[in-house]
Amino acid sequence: MTEPGTGESADVESRVGGSGAGVLWRLVRTSHVVRRQFTAVFDAHGITGPQFGVLSAVADGDDLSSADLARALGVRPQTMTGMVDALTDAAYLSRTATGRGRRAVITLTDRGSELLARARADLGSFDSATTTGLRPEDTAVLGELLDRLERAMEHGSGDP
Template sequence: MPDAEPDLPLWELVQTYFVVARGFAEVFAAERLTPTQFGVLATLADGEDLSQSELARVLMVRPQSLAETAGPLIDRGLVARDGPGGRGRRAALRATEAGRAVLGRVLPAVAAFNAPETSGLSAAEAVELTRLLRAVRAALGPA
Protein backbone atom coordinates (compact mmCIF):
# COMPACT_ATOMS: atom_id res chain seq x y z
CA MET A 1 0.00 0.00 0.00
CA PRO A 2 1.90 3.07 -1.14
CA ASP A 3 -0.36 5.56 0.69
CA ALA A 4 -0.11 3.79 4.06
CA GLU A 5 1.69 5.59 6.84
CA PRO A 6 5.06 4.02 7.60
CA ASP A 7 5.57 2.38 10.97
CA LEU A 8 7.67 4.90 12.87
CA PRO A 9 7.21 3.91 16.52
CA LEU A 10 9.43 6.58 18.01
CA TRP A 11 7.67 9.29 16.01
CA GLU A 12 4.36 7.85 17.28
CA LEU A 13 5.81 8.22 20.75
CA VAL A 14 6.54 11.91 20.13
CA GLN A 15 3.06 12.49 18.76
CA THR A 16 1.54 10.65 21.72
CA TYR A 17 3.68 12.72 24.09
CA PHE A 18 1.89 15.90 22.97
CA VAL A 19 -1.53 14.43 23.76
CA VAL A 20 -0.38 13.00 27.09
CA ALA A 21 1.40 16.24 28.05
CA ARG A 22 -1.82 18.21 27.52
CA GLY A 23 -3.64 15.76 29.78
CA PHE A 24 -1.01 16.03 32.48
CA ALA A 25 -1.06 19.83 32.21
CA GLU A 26 -4.73 19.64 33.21
CA VAL A 27 -3.97 17.18 36.01
CA PHE A 28 -1.25 19.42 37.47
CA ALA A 29 -2.99 22.77 36.86
CA ALA A 30 -4.95 22.72 40.13
CA GLU A 31 -1.68 22.61 42.08
CA ARG A 32 0.21 24.94 39.70
CA LEU A 33 2.81 22.28 38.84
CA THR A 34 4.58 21.39 35.64
CA PRO A 35 5.35 17.75 34.83
CA THR A 36 9.00 18.30 35.76
CA GLN A 37 8.02 19.93 39.06
CA PHE A 38 5.82 16.92 39.79
CA GLY A 39 8.83 14.71 39.03
CA VAL A 40 10.95 16.69 41.48
CA LEU A 41 8.38 16.36 44.27
CA ALA A 42 7.73 12.68 43.55
CA THR A 43 11.45 11.90 43.51
CA LEU A 44 12.20 13.81 46.71
CA ALA A 45 9.13 12.50 48.54
CA ASP A 46 10.85 9.25 49.49
CA GLY A 47 12.93 11.26 51.94
CA GLU A 48 16.30 11.06 50.20
CA ASP A 49 17.95 14.46 49.82
CA LEU A 50 19.54 14.86 46.40
CA SER A 51 21.78 17.50 44.90
CA GLN A 52 20.49 19.39 41.90
CA SER A 53 22.78 17.42 39.56
CA GLU A 54 21.72 14.08 41.10
CA LEU A 55 18.08 15.03 40.74
CA ALA A 56 18.64 16.11 37.13
CA ARG A 57 20.14 12.69 36.34
CA VAL A 58 17.19 10.86 37.92
CA LEU A 59 14.68 12.98 35.99
CA MET A 60 16.78 12.88 32.80
CA VAL A 61 16.84 16.66 32.38
CA ARG A 62 19.74 19.09 32.07
CA PRO A 63 20.97 20.52 35.38
CA GLN A 64 20.36 24.03 34.02
CA SER A 65 16.70 23.28 33.33
CA LEU A 66 16.34 21.73 36.76
CA ALA A 67 17.57 24.99 38.29
CA GLU A 68 14.70 26.77 36.52
CA THR A 69 12.30 24.10 37.79
CA ALA A 70 13.50 23.97 41.40
CA GLY A 71 13.53 27.74 41.90
CA PRO A 72 9.75 28.20 41.84
CA LEU A 73 9.30 25.11 44.07
CA ILE A 74 11.73 26.61 46.59
CA ASP A 75 9.99 30.00 46.35
CA ARG A 76 6.63 28.31 47.05
CA GLY A 77 8.06 26.45 50.05
CA LEU A 78 7.50 23.02 48.45
CA VAL A 79 11.21 22.19 48.28
CA ALA A 80 14.02 23.35 50.56
CA ARG A 81 17.69 23.66 49.74
CA ASP A 82 20.07 22.61 52.51
CA GLY A 83 23.38 24.40 52.33
CA PRO A 84 24.67 27.36 50.39
CA GLY A 85 24.93 25.72 46.99
CA GLY A 86 26.88 27.41 44.26
CA ARG A 87 29.48 26.18 41.84
CA GLY A 88 31.27 23.14 43.22
CA ARG A 89 29.35 23.07 46.51
CA ARG A 90 26.76 20.38 47.14
CA ALA A 91 23.41 21.66 48.33
CA ALA A 92 20.82 18.97 48.89
CA LEU A 93 17.21 19.49 47.90
CA ARG A 94 14.42 17.98 49.96
CA ALA A 95 10.65 17.99 49.83
CA THR A 96 9.02 20.02 52.59
CA GLU A 97 5.81 19.10 54.39
CA ALA A 98 3.99 21.55 52.10
CA GLY A 99 5.54 19.80 49.09
CA ARG A 100 4.44 16.41 50.38
CA ALA A 101 0.93 17.78 50.90
CA VAL A 102 0.76 19.05 47.30
CA LEU A 103 2.03 15.69 46.09
CA GLY A 104 -0.59 13.91 48.20
CA ARG A 105 -3.34 15.99 46.60
CA VAL A 106 -2.16 15.47 43.03
CA LEU A 107 -1.26 11.75 43.18
CA PRO A 108 -4.87 10.51 42.97
CA ALA A 109 -5.37 12.50 39.75
CA VAL A 110 -2.07 11.16 38.37
CA ALA A 111 -3.17 7.61 39.17
CA ALA A 112 -6.56 8.17 37.54
CA PHE A 113 -4.95 9.62 34.40
CA ASN A 114 -2.63 6.59 34.26
CA ALA A 115 -5.49 4.09 34.64
CA PRO A 116 -5.66 1.73 31.66
CA GLU A 117 -9.27 2.70 30.87
CA THR A 118 -8.20 6.36 30.49
CA SER A 119 -5.76 5.43 27.73
CA GLY A 120 -8.03 2.90 26.08
CA LEU A 121 -5.80 -0.01 27.05
CA SER A 122 -6.54 -3.19 28.93
CA ALA A 123 -4.65 -3.76 32.18
CA ALA A 124 -2.36 -6.26 30.41
CA GLU A 125 -1.72 -3.83 27.55
CA ALA A 126 -0.86 -1.06 30.03
CA VAL A 127 1.69 -3.33 31.72
CA GLU A 128 3.16 -4.26 28.33
CA LEU A 129 3.30 -0.62 27.19
CA THR A 130 5.13 0.31 30.39
CA ARG A 131 7.62 -2.50 29.80
CA LEU A 132 8.19 -1.43 26.20
CA LEU A 133 8.60 2.25 27.07
CA ARG A 134 11.15 1.39 29.74
CA ALA A 135 13.05 -0.70 27.20
CA VAL A 136 13.14 2.21 24.73
CA ARG A 137 14.23 4.62 27.49
CA ALA A 138 17.00 2.23 28.55
CA ALA A 139 18.22 1.82 24.97
CA LEU A 140 18.15 5.49 24.03
CA GLY A 141 18.70 7.20 27.38
CA PRO A 142 21.93 8.21 29.02
CA ALA A 143 24.31 5.37 29.80
Protein backbone atom coordinates (compact mmCIF):
# COMPACT_ATOMS: atom_id res chain seq x y z
CA MET A 1 0.00 0.00 0.00
CA THR A 2 1.32 3.44 -0.91
CA GLU A 3 1.86 5.99 1.86
CA PRO A 4 -0.22 9.19 1.54
CA GLY A 5 1.72 11.90 -0.25
CA THR A 6 4.08 9.47 -2.03
CA GLY A 7 4.14 7.44 -5.22
CA GLU A 8 0.93 6.81 -7.14
CA SER A 9 -1.16 8.28 -4.33
CA ALA A 10 0.73 11.61 -4.60
CA ASP A 11 0.16 11.67 -8.36
CA VAL A 12 -3.59 11.21 -7.90
CA GLU A 13 -3.65 13.80 -5.09
CA SER A 14 -1.83 16.33 -7.27
CA ARG A 15 -4.48 15.95 -9.99
CA VAL A 16 -7.46 16.45 -7.67
CA GLY A 17 -8.95 19.79 -8.55
CA GLY A 18 -7.24 19.84 -11.93
CA SER A 19 -4.25 21.83 -13.06
CA GLY A 20 -6.24 25.06 -12.79
CA ALA A 21 -7.06 24.64 -9.11
CA GLY A 22 -7.11 27.96 -7.32
CA VAL A 23 -4.84 28.93 -4.48
CA LEU A 24 -7.46 28.27 -1.81
CA TRP A 25 -8.01 24.72 -3.04
CA ARG A 26 -4.25 24.16 -3.03
CA LEU A 27 -4.17 25.54 0.51
CA VAL A 28 -6.87 23.05 1.55
CA ARG A 29 -4.88 20.15 0.06
CA THR A 30 -1.69 21.35 1.76
CA SER A 31 -3.49 21.75 5.08
CA HIS A 32 -4.51 18.09 4.99
CA VAL A 33 -0.91 16.98 4.54
CA VAL A 34 0.31 19.30 7.29
CA ARG A 35 -2.51 18.26 9.64
CA ARG A 36 -1.61 14.57 9.26
CA GLN A 37 1.99 15.32 10.18
CA PHE A 38 1.05 17.59 13.09
CA THR A 39 -1.30 14.89 14.35
CA ALA A 40 1.60 12.45 14.45
CA VAL A 41 3.59 14.90 16.58
CA PHE A 42 0.65 15.42 18.96
CA ASP A 43 -0.07 11.68 19.10
CA ALA A 44 3.48 11.10 20.31
CA HIS A 45 2.60 13.22 23.35
CA GLY A 46 -0.85 11.71 23.89
CA ILE A 47 -2.75 14.90 23.06
CA THR A 48 -4.72 16.34 20.17
CA GLY A 49 -4.11 19.55 18.25
CA PRO A 50 -6.99 21.34 19.99
CA GLN A 51 -5.70 20.17 23.39
CA PHE A 52 -2.28 21.57 22.49
CA GLY A 53 -4.02 24.85 21.65
CA VAL A 54 -5.70 24.88 25.07
CA LEU A 55 -2.45 24.14 26.91
CA SER A 56 -0.64 26.85 24.93
CA ALA A 57 -3.38 29.43 25.50
CA VAL A 58 -3.42 28.72 29.25
CA ALA A 59 0.38 28.94 29.42
CA ASP A 60 0.44 32.22 27.49
CA GLY A 61 -2.66 33.81 29.09
CA ASP A 62 -3.55 35.36 32.41
CA ASP A 63 -6.41 34.08 34.55
CA LEU A 64 -8.35 32.49 31.70
CA SER A 65 -11.76 30.93 32.15
CA SER A 66 -13.23 28.18 30.01
CA ALA A 67 -15.30 30.83 28.19
CA ASP A 68 -12.14 32.89 27.51
CA LEU A 69 -10.45 29.83 26.07
CA ALA A 70 -13.45 28.98 23.88
CA ARG A 71 -13.41 32.50 22.41
CA ALA A 72 -9.64 32.47 21.91
CA LEU A 73 -9.67 29.10 20.13
CA GLY A 74 -12.90 29.62 18.20
CA VAL A 75 -14.86 26.70 19.65
CA ARG A 76 -18.21 26.41 21.39
CA PRO A 77 -18.13 26.74 25.19
CA GLN A 78 -19.54 23.21 25.54
CA THR A 79 -16.68 21.84 23.44
CA MET A 80 -14.15 23.73 25.53
CA THR A 81 -15.66 22.40 28.75
CA GLY A 82 -15.08 18.85 27.52
CA MET A 83 -11.48 19.61 26.53
CA VAL A 84 -10.72 21.32 29.84
CA ASP A 85 -12.34 18.43 31.75
CA ALA A 86 -10.17 15.88 29.90
CA LEU A 87 -6.99 17.90 30.45
CA THR A 88 -7.88 18.39 34.12
CA ASP A 89 -8.56 14.66 34.53
CA ALA A 90 -5.13 13.97 33.00
CA ALA A 91 -3.60 16.42 35.54
CA TYR A 92 -2.36 18.84 32.86
CA LEU A 93 -4.67 21.64 34.02
CA SER A 94 -6.23 22.70 37.30
CA ARG A 95 -9.26 24.84 38.05
CA THR A 96 -9.39 27.28 40.92
CA ALA A 97 -12.63 28.95 41.91
CA THR A 98 -12.13 32.68 42.48
CA GLY A 99 -15.07 32.95 44.86
CA ARG A 100 -18.70 32.12 45.24
CA GLY A 101 -20.58 32.60 41.97
CA ARG A 102 -17.39 33.58 40.16
CA ARG A 103 -15.67 31.88 37.30
CA ALA A 104 -13.02 29.24 37.79
CA VAL A 105 -9.54 30.18 36.65
CA ILE A 106 -7.71 27.53 34.66
CA THR A 107 -3.98 27.09 35.15
CA LEU A 108 -1.31 24.74 33.89
CA THR A 109 -0.01 22.14 36.35
CA ASP A 110 3.67 21.21 36.51
CA ARG A 111 2.82 18.08 34.57
CA GLY A 112 1.04 20.21 31.94
CA SER A 113 4.01 22.60 31.70
CA GLU A 114 6.40 19.70 31.15
CA LEU A 115 4.18 18.18 28.46
CA LEU A 116 3.78 21.53 26.72
CA ALA A 117 7.54 22.17 26.76
CA ARG A 118 8.22 18.76 25.17
CA ALA A 119 5.47 19.21 22.55
CA ARG A 120 6.64 22.73 21.69
CA ALA A 121 10.21 21.48 21.28
CA ASP A 122 9.08 18.75 18.90
CA LEU A 123 6.90 21.20 16.98
CA GLY A 124 9.84 23.60 16.70
CA SER A 125 11.91 20.83 15.15
CA PHE A 126 9.00 19.85 12.92
CA ASP A 127 8.39 23.44 11.73
CA SER A 128 11.85 23.79 10.19
CA ALA A 129 13.38 24.27 6.78
CA THR A 130 14.24 20.57 6.74
CA THR A 131 10.55 19.66 6.95
CA THR A 132 8.98 22.53 5.01
CA GLY A 133 11.57 22.90 2.28
CA LEU A 134 11.32 26.67 2.71
CA ARG A 135 14.13 29.14 3.28
CA PRO A 136 13.70 31.46 6.31
CA GLU A 137 12.83 34.40 4.04
CA ASP A 138 10.20 32.28 2.25
CA THR A 139 8.74 31.25 5.61
CA ALA A 140 8.45 34.90 6.66
CA VAL A 141 6.69 35.87 3.41
CA LEU A 142 4.36 32.86 3.58
CA GLY A 143 3.51 33.69 7.20
CA GLU A 144 2.59 37.26 6.24
CA LEU A 145 0.50 36.07 3.29
CA LEU A 146 -1.34 33.50 5.41
CA ASP A 147 -2.07 36.16 8.06
CA ARG A 148 -3.43 38.47 5.37
CA LEU A 149 -5.52 35.68 3.84
CA GLU A 150 -6.93 34.71 7.23
CA ARG A 151 -7.93 38.31 8.00
CA ALA A 152 -9.54 38.73 4.58
CA MET A 153 -11.47 35.46 4.85
CA GLU A 154 -12.59 36.23 8.43
CA HIS A 155 -13.77 39.73 7.58
CA GLY A 156 -15.04 39.02 4.07
CA SER A 157 -12.72 41.56 2.51
CA GLY A 158 -10.48 40.46 -0.32
CA ASP A 159 -8.94 43.90 -0.73
CA PRO A 160 -5.11 43.67 -0.66
